[in-house]
Amino acid sequence: MKKRLSRFLAFMLVLCMVMTMVPAAFADSNEVQILFLDTSDVHGQQFATDYTQDADKSGTHYQAMTRVATYVKQQRAEYKNVFLSDSGDTVQGTPLTYYYAFYQKDAQDPAMKVMRMMDYDMWVVGNHEFNYGMDILQRQLDYLTSASTETESQVGVSMANYLDASTNNDTSRDWKTWNGYAPYVIKEYDGVKVAVMGIGNPNIANWDVPENWKGIYFAGVVETYKHYEAEMKAQADLIVLVSHSGIDGDPENSDFIRELVSTTNSIDLVFSGHEHRNGVTKIANTDGKEIPVISPSTKAAVVGRALFTYNKSTGEYTVEASNEPMTKREGRVTEALYEPDADITAALQPYETATWNDYMLKPIGKASGDFTASGLGTAPSAFVDLVNQVQIWGAYDRTGENTPNDKSDDTPAQLSITAPLTSGNAANLIPAGDIKLGDMFRLYRYENWFYQITMSGKEVRTWLECSASKVVTNEDGTYSITGGLTYYDVIYGDGFSYVIDPSAPSGSRIASMTYNGKEVQDTDTFTVVINNYRFNGGGNYVSYINEHGCDFKPNDESRVIYSTQYDMIQGEDKGQARNLLADYITAKGTIDPEIKSTWKIEAKGFENPFSDVKEGTYYYDSVMDLAEKNIVKGTTATTFEPYASCNRAQAVTMLWRAAGSPEPKATTTSFTDVAAGSYYEKAVLWAVENGIVKGTTETTFSPYDVCSRAQIVTFLWRSEKSPDASGTNTFEDVQSGAYYSVAVLWALDEGITKGYTATQFVPNGVCNRAQIATFIFRSMK
Structure with a gap:
């Protein structure tokens, strides 16, 4: 008996030991793990180099695809089922990829080589891939999709909404894709089928010249997905989107992910490129299920990662969605978490060496003195003047060859708009001495091109008001730019000058703006150079000026006199910002750090413009404070009329x-007496939707009726969300239950009103302009 018991216990012990060694997948054969990895907006950061640094730092940068490759190898060693994708904007952004795109056309493209060596499953073309022209893009695509070799794998390409323009248009679709790329692929992992669809950004037609996207019809994204939805659901257990699009914005043009996910119920995961956003966003679909949208940042800083555990019996799954960082931060130092992959580093090293020796270190001219970075943005700068001069020099047909039949673009623009788009933190942006071609990548970070357009005097002034709103006065009296210099524009032109008064209210800070010694009028017209990013609305300048009385349509072709894209078509690229800088310096031979701009920032302080508002009156401080903040204005330039009655509109x-x-x-109102475009229209719309005013009837606001003391106090009370009042009513003429009774008590508690007398409030008395200014001033304390 004891022997049999001993044998049984021994058997059970061995069985337990064996079971602990069985893989989890064997223990539950119904569960399958699938790992999705995605990179996005790498922007040429293939090799571990920061190209704003010197050549001896090559290969030491903490971010690069060579380092991402090491992480991917580790993940593949741990997980059997891995799908690797890239969401676009892969090439444009560094000298390495730029040099091989334009100057080494017979070489295998380095960005494509990295994806082939890393065994990518899918590439979605980004909008910046089109910047270099169709010849270059097609060459890259042909190499990427070519047959596998011993060391490289063929990579699939998918943009389901990019259709063949020869058979698709606004009225007819046969859904034949551009270049015949698959709209989606079906992958099977241990019996689980996954549909992966690539979606390209549909706004290319608004961002690039037609020659750069010739042959493509851009179909609507929601329309495209719904066209394929049923057949993907019939074939697959999971649906994943790899998209070059932002999450929120205009769903019909560029940023459609929220619109797409929230109007469907079949998507299980989205990788979202384009915005450089870093994080995971949960968006509820039509069933209320939250779908993870992973945005994998930029420049190989993170890898988007989603691990699915799918149960084949139930059809249910769990998903762990995250961005896996490629670096760590120690104090002020950023360090790499992964060493560069040896094989890919070795394959790219000849490309890197040639980029430096044959391109970056090539001398193009000299600087006679230092172009300092001191005071950049807060005072005229030789460097910013140089960039604006280059933009004016480049943005017209100075050779007469680009548009030989159009003489309207043979004249340089009067003005130029730029921001200090530099990299690094050197004391001198251009030190005295030799200038090398590679310096252009540090001097101008982005591959912009330029337009010469027409703008009115009002538009130019309001554009400057947007810039001026970012100027901050420091405690020591110096100035700084809030939000950084990338979004702070300076306007330059021979004979053009302006003064920014940071002490004035935002929106009224351009104290003076002159051209050839005369104050610029709103109706004046100027020819102006602007980069493509600003012209299509980037940096919010266009939205700002439109919110302040202008009518500026992004990418408005009717304004365009000349585009430097004429110089970029089909790979010429002479109209790109850095090439224009290099060509200008080469043509000059030697450049001088000369400051020609005369604009300045000067706090003038507020001066009383009203002859009828005297010191010592009870309302003086109130009117001065509100006038300085642009809350009240005079009835004329020099009078306030403090005792004039104030109407409801005012x-x-x-x-x-x-x-x-x-x-x-809201953009419209039910009040028939509130005129569209009137000075008070937006104020009334705002006040109605915030419950501050209700109208005198359902259809009338009575804007020109005088405002009573009861009404203004009630408006103020409602603007504070109608708080309770605890004080004692001392006014004989304020009856309990009156619509204004609590408001008056609140105003008394808050020191906003003291009453007409100690016992009289006079609720129906006409409120004059001085009294209203005083009430508002006291309520703001």
Whole structure:
């Protein structure tokens, strides 16, 4: 008996030991793990080099695809089922990829080589891939999709919404894709089928010249997905999207992910490129299920990662979605988490060496003195003047060869707009001495091109107001630019000057703007050079000027006199910013650090413009404070008329301005007497949707009726969300239950009103302009 018991226990012990060694997948053969990895917006960061540094730092940068390759190898060693994709904007951005795109056309493209060596499953072309022209893009695509070799794998390409333009248009679709690329692929992992669809950004037609996207019809994204949805669902257990699109924005043009996920119920995962966003966003689909959208940052900083555990019996799954960092931060130092992959580093090293020796270190001219970085953005700069001069020099048909039949573009522009788009933190942006071609990548970070367009005097002034709103006065009296210099524009031109007064209210800071000694009028017209990013609305300048009374349509072709894209078509690329800088310096031979701009930042302080507002009156401080903040304005340039009655339109407008002039959600009103485009229209819309005013009837606001003391106090009370009042009513003429009774008590508690007398509030008395200004001033304390 004891022997049999001993044998049984021994058997059970061995069985337990064996079971602990069985893989989890064997223990539950119904569960399958599938790992999805994605890179996006790498922008040429293939090799571990920061090209704003000197050549001896080559290969030491903490971010690169060579380092990502090491991480991917580790993940593949751990997980059997791995799908690797890239969401686009892969090539444009560094000298390495730029040099081989334009100057080494017979060589295998280095960015494509990396994806082939890393065994990518899918590439989605980004919008910046089109910047170099169709010849270059097609050459890259042909190499990427060519047959596998011993060391490289063929990579699939998918943009389901990029259709063949020869058979697709706005009225007819046969859904034949551009170049015949698969709209989606079906992958099977241990019996689990996954449909992976690539989606390209549909806004290319608005961002690039037609020659650069010739042959492509851009179909609507939601329309495209729904066209294929049923057949993907019939074939696959999971649906994954790899997309070069942002999440929120205009779903019909560029940023459609939220729109797509929230109007469907079949998508299980999205990789979202284009925005350089770093994170995971959860978006509810039509069933209320939250779908992970992974945005894998830029420049190989992270790898998007989603691990699915799928149960084949139930059809249910769990997913772990994250961005896996490729670096760590120790104090102020960023360090790499992964060493560069030896094989890919060895394959890219000849490319890197040639980029430096044959391109980056090539001398193009000399600087006679230092172009300092000191005061950049807060005072005229020789460097910013240089960039603006180059833009004016480049943005017209100075040879007469690009548009030989059009003489309207043979004249340089009067003005130029730029921001200090530099990299690094050197004291001198261009030191005295030799200038090398590679310096251009440090001097101008982006591969922009330029337009010469027409702008009105009002548009130029309001554009500068947007810049001026970013100027901050420091405690020591110096100035700084909030938000950084990338979004701070300077305007240059011979004979053009302006003064920014940072002490003035935002929106009224351009104290002076002159051209050839005369103050610029709103109706004046100028020819202006602007980069493509600003012209299509980047940096929010276009939205700002439109919110302040202008009508500027992004990418408005009717304004365009000349585009340097004429010089970029089909790979010539002479119109790109860095090439223009290099060509200008080469043509000059020697450049001098000369400051020609005369604009300045000068705090003038507020001066009382009103002859009828005297010191010592009870309302003086109130009117001065509100006038300085642009909350109240005079009835003329020199009079305020403090004792004139204030109407309802004026009162609501003052309250709206005191709140910061917020943009109302509504664009129309039910009030028939509120005229569209009137100075008070937005104020009334805002006040109605915030419950501050209700109208005198359902269809009338009565804007020109005088505002009573009861009404203005009630408006103020409602603007504070109608708080309770705890004080004692001392006014005989404020009856309990009156619509204004609590408002008056609140105003008394808050020190906003003291009453007409100690016992009289006079609720129906006409409120004059001085009294309203005083009430608002006290409520803002």
